[in-house]
Amino acid sequence: MILGYRFQKVSLRISRSGQRVYFNGESHKDFSLLKGIALSVGYDSALFGSTFGFRVDEKKVLDESHEAHLLVFGSDVAPNDRMLFFETPIPIQSSKLEGIYTDSALQSLLGNISYSPGGGVIASTDVNVKKTYVSGKDIVSYSNAVVDNVPAYNAPTSISLGNGSMAIPGTAASPTAPAPVYYPYDVKITLLLSQK
Amino acid sequence: MINVEDYVERQMHRRDIKIAYARMLPVVVRRITDNTGKVLNNAIEFDAYNQYWFLVNAYELPVGTRITSDTNVLLLEAHTNDTMEEFWGKIKIQLPDSFTGSLCQALFYQVIPT
Amino acid sequence: MTKTRIIYHPVPFIVRQPLTPVTINTVLPGHIRKVTGIKVVHSVGVQFMTTAAYLPVIGYLSLEFNNKCYHFGHVDVPFDNRAEASDAYQDAAIDILPGSLLTGNYENKVFTGTEYQKADGTLTDKWSNYIVTIYLKALSDD
Numbered sequence: 001m002i003l004g005y006r007f008q009k010v011s012l013r014i015s016r017s018g019q020r021v022y023f024n025g026e027s028h029k030d031f032s033l034l035k036g037i038a039l040s041v042g043y044d045s046a047l048f049g050s051t052f053g054f055r056v057d058e059k060k061v062l063d064e065s066h067e068a069h070l071l072v073f074g075s076d077v078a079p080n081d082r083m084l085f086f087e088t089p090i091p092i093q094s095s096k097l098e099g100i101y102t103d104s105a106l107q108s109l110l111g112n113i114s115y116s117p118g119g120g121v122i123a124s125t126d127v128n129v130k131k132t133y134v135s136g137k138d139i140v141s142y143s144n145a146v147v148d149n150v151p152a153y154n155a156p157t158s159i160s161l162g163n164g165s166m167a168i169p170g171t172a173a174s175p176t177a178p179a180p181v182y183y184p185y186d187v188k189i190t191l192l193l194s195q196k
Numbered sequence: 197m198i199n200v201e202d203y204v205e206r207q208m209h210r211r212d213i214k215i216a217y218a219r220m221l222p223v224v225v226r227r228i229t230d231n232t233g234k235v236l237n238n239a240i241e242f243d244a245y246n247q248y249w250f251l252v253n254a255y256e257l258p259v260g261t262r263i264t265s266d267t268n269v270l271l272l273e274a275h276t277n278d279t280m281e282e283f284w285g286k287i288k289i290q291l292p293d294s295f296t297g298s299l300c301q302a303l304f305y306q307v308i309p310t
Numbered sequence: 311m312t313k314t315r316i317i318y319h320p321v322p323f324i325v326r327q328p329l330t331p332v333t334i335n336t337v338l339p340g341h342i343r344k345v346t347g348i349k350v351v352h353s354v355g356v357q358f359m360t361t362a363a364y365l366p367v368i369g370y371l372s373l374e375f376n377n378k379c380y381h382f383g384h385v386d387v388p389f390d391n392r393a394e395a396s397d398a399y400q401d402a403a404i405d406i407l408p409g410s411l412l413t414g415n416y417e418n419k420v421f422t423g424t425e426y427q428k429a430d431g432t433l434t435d436k437w438s439n440y441i442v443t444i445y446l447k448a449l450s451d452d
Binding site: 049060061062070087090106109111116119120122127 | 314315316317318320321322325326331332333334335336353391397438439440449452
Binding site for chain 3: 210211212213264266267268269270271273282284
């Protein structure tokens, strides 16, 4: 007999600065609601400026520019609360779950000078310019893929399987990170599934 | 040059707000100094709650003037164009330190909704 | 049949000068029906200007919804680079007209001294542009 809750976990490995990692998976068939999501990462400083987007059945829940540090909870929070809970749970039924984690995504926007002199709203096309989801059917045989530095539409040609082992030093993002971030680091995504 | 009354009329119409009363209202900001030239006051603050105030003469105010309100903050800069800025709530007009005259007039179009 | 579901919609904006207020003028996606929570966070940039991990207020944000018909009011924007930063959303219940404007303005309140921007208006190298993001917890029916 299955109890009422289940924590489903996905691991990603970020091996260099500015890297973008995509995963997809399927929710457990016995559970009908997705009630919460949380990230855990070894280095606090790795989180600032990194983003995490999340979709269920190809419907956006977290935008790709959603900051990862908002999904990580510290030691002074009770384990029960270490999660972003959805007040309106998301209905699932063996649903396709997709996420995309981008290391140091926002830092690269700081030098942007295309706005008015005082600053202003950053267009979502600027934020998400390199971060469009890989089309699900191109990548269906992989559960976890590194998709950075390739336009989304030809992504499959340069996907490397699994935990990306590329060790090219980052060039794009992260100008003068004050606290060190050691690569590679792991990101764990926990999903709270519930039967009702 | 934008016609103030037309512009405001249209704005309010689009937002489904009926105008009960509207008028031009000048606000004079004085710069008061003591004998040594020290600035005692170069700002004015007043209430405009539940009213819309449209700044009409932005181009006549000194560069560096800062107008703040509940709904808007405006810093006049050399490149500021003369779009009509809208204010609501506690309005404060702050003249820049570089302003050396004794008074300055800001002209508003005050709109009181029904 | 469309089902209403939860979505988190970020609206990031960049602050490029200490004294100039930032005007926010953007259209919300048409599928957003209702905003149930708001959170405004500093994203990146301020950590290059301070060694503190937490500053209660770096600026004030005023927000209006529904083509300026509804003034939500003012929100303090904190700088919180601690891992235990609060994830709580400020409660709201704003019915959104489809495709309406989100407008507002942001005033930077710290780092305003002459060591960041000289009297002639040029920025010093102590100043760093920073990004603030408005998160809207919303109900969507796409």
